[in-house]
Amino acid sequence: xxxxxxxxxxxxxxxxxxxxxxxxxxxxxxxxxxxxxxxxxxxxxxxxxxxxxxxxxxxxxxxxxxxxxxxxxxxxxxxxxxxxxxxxxxxxxxxxxxxxxxxxxxxxxxxxxxxxxxxxxxxxxxxxxxxxxxxxxxxxxxxxxxxxxxxxxxxxxxxxxxxxxxxxxxxxxxxxxxxxxxxxxxxxxxxxxxxxxxxxxxxxxxxxxxxxxxxxxxxxxxxxxxxxxxxxxxxxxxxxxxxxxxxxxxxxxxxxxxxxxxxxxxxxxxxxxxxxxxxxxxxxxxxxxxxxxxxxxxxxxxxxxxxxxxxxxxxxxxxxxxxxxxxxxxxxxxxxxxxxxxxxxxxxxxxxxxxxxxxxxxxxxxxxxxxxxxxxxxxxxxxxxxxxxxxxxxxxxxxxxxxxxxxxxxxxxxxxxxxxxxxxxxxxxxxxxxxxxxxxxxxxxxxxxxxxxxxxxxxxxxxxxxxxxxxxxxxxxxxxxxxxxxxxxx
Numbered sequence: 001x002x003x004x005x006x007x008x009x010x011x012x013x014x015x016x017x018x019x020x021x022x023x024x025x026x027x028x029x030x031x032x033x034x035x036x037x038x039x040x041x042x043x044x045x046x047x048x049x050x051x052x053x054x055x056x057x058x059x060x061x062x063x064x065x066x067x068x069x070x071x072x073x074x075x076x077x078x079x080x081x082x083x084x085x086x087x088x089x090x091x092x093x094x095x096x097x098x099x100x101x102x103x104x105x106x107x108x109x110x111x112x113x114x115x116x117x118x119x120x121x122x123x124x125x126x127x128x129x130x131x132x133x134x135x136x137x138x139x140x141x142x143x144x145x146x147x148x149x150x151x152x153x154x155x156x157x158x159x160x161x162x163x164x165x166x167x168x169x170x171x172x173x174x175x176x177x178x179x180x181x182x183x184x185x186x187x188x189x190x191x192x193x194x195x196x197x198x199x200x201x202x203x204x205x206x207x208x209x210x211x212x213x214x215x216x217x218x219x220x221x222x223x224x225x226x227x228x229x230x231x232x233x234x235x236x237x238x239x240x241x242x243x244x245x246x247x248x249x250x251x252x253x254x255x256x257x258x259x260x261x262x263x264x265x266x267x268x269x270x271x272x273x274x275x276x277x278x279x280x281x282x283x284x285x286x287x288x289x290x291x292x293x294x295x296x297x298x299x300x301x302x303x304x305x306x307x308x309x310x311x312x313x314x315x316x317x318x319x320x321x322x323x324x325x326x327x328x329x330x331x332x333x334x335x336x337x338x339x340x341x342x343x344x345x346x347x348x349x350x351x352x353x354x355x356x357x358x359x360x361x362x363x364x365x366x367x368x369x370x371x372x373x374x375x376x377x378x379x380x381x382x383x384x385x386x387x388x389x390x391x392x393x394x395x396x397x398x399x400x401x402x403x404x405x406x407x408x409x410x411x412x413x414x415x416x417x418x419x420x421x422x423x424x425x426x427x428x429x430x431x432x433x434x435x436x437x438x439x440x441x442x443x444x445x446x447x448x449x450x451x452x453x454x455x456x457x458x459x460x461x462x463x464x465x466x467x468x469x470x471x472x473x474x475x476x477x478x479x480x481x482x483x484x485x486x487x488x489x490x
Contacts, residue, residue: 075140076154077101096133098210107199122162129158129168183316193306201350205297213286227333254328257294266324305363339480348383373472392481403436415458
């Protein structure tokens with residue numbers, strides 16, 4: 001699904017924007033990942049507009065607090081959420097790129113299939129199957145559907161957003177259940193691409209959520225004192241044109257779009273810190289088929305292998321802002337220090353290397369991730385987390401190195417509320433010795449030996465070796481913090 005500025009401006013033009021993660025190799029041999037915004041003019045979505053929802057294809061569940069509806073002509077995407085007693089839909093359905101729905105991104109750019117090329121303004125989107133349908137108004141096909149009184153299951157073949165009537169080589173599954181004032185969702189991508197090339201990771205919407213114009217106030221918490229009842233933060237609508245959405249680290253893992261009375265729809269995604277969102281159009285106005293919209297998406301940078309099975313879960317909370325935040329706080333306040341175990345997946349880590357070669361050995365993940373150290377500048381980047389240096393003085397890495405070199409490096413990024421994307425420097429790093437015999441060992445690194453390791457931190461980078469080495473590799477089972485030194489192997 002496209003991250004778009006979704007309302008018309010003079011001459012029926014829209015600004016369409018997409019963020020692409022890039023890397024830069026510096027003289028100090030540290031990586032500085034950043035986001036480059038691509039902005040191009042285009043015309044409104046072919047599917048837009050005033051495309052009314054076919055009520056005959058709607059399926060509803062209702063627990064007496066929330067009424068939820070999915071449309072079976074649009075891949076079973078969530079097109080309706082309302083208070084059961086009031087019946088006013090909060091979900092925007094301007095085109096088939098809105099709704100509350102699954103959406104994934106991968107290379108190549110542009111994505112071409114069956115000799116069909118995307119329009120110029122969609123070349124930057126790449127491989128992008130979305131749950132509802134495509135830019136031409138073709139809905140995604142539901143292949144399985146089950147419904148109980150307060151729960152449902154849907155499986156669909158999503159459509160490639162920028163192409164005309166091209167199904168994705170994958171299926172999407174969603175399990176939806178109503179519990180009190182929440183919607184509990186499990187989602188799954190079953191990939192089956194014929195293109196088996198290894199591509200670098202891209203940002204993924206997990207999920208994409210679009211609200212109506214009445215719910216224009218975007219609230220979240222992005223401070224350094226989470227779960228302490230600290231003041232919430234508002235992400236204000238951008239003015240002056242350009243890219244309409246903001247990125248931030250939601251340090252309590254939630255965000256909400258609410259009306260003037262602080263009532264609306266929130267999303268909570270456990271252990272997900274990077275969010276994108278904002279508002280486009282006339283604030284406070286517009287219904288489900290109108291252009292003004294609010295947008296929220298929790299993000300992870302993920303590699304989507306041609307054969308990957310990718311699962312995630314989230315909760316939607318309908319109600320007052322205080323209810324939404326309370327739900328997140330109750331579930332996140334006892335979270336421990338970061339501990340990434342690469343047993344069955346990548347734990348939301350991704351990689352940076354020169355020439356877009358930031359990949360690993362591929363899917364499935366069976367007990368460890370393996371990196372090719374022959375690639376120039378290979379490094380592993382953690383997902384964002386918030387941790388206090390004083391509470392996490394020790395870092396442990398359980399890994400096996402096959403290399404003639406004997407030094408590795410760890411770097412960290414200090415948390416800054418206005419810099420949600422990772423950036424690393426030599427002064428915020430520390431080296432440590434490794435053994436290159438291919439045997440698993442646990443390396444314990446005293447981070448307090450670095451003067452700069454202080455305060456609140458948000459990202460970690462692991463650079464296995466200093467120079468590329470043909471036939472070299474590293475296998476990583478686990479990376480974690482602790483409050484004390486641990487000598488034993490793990």
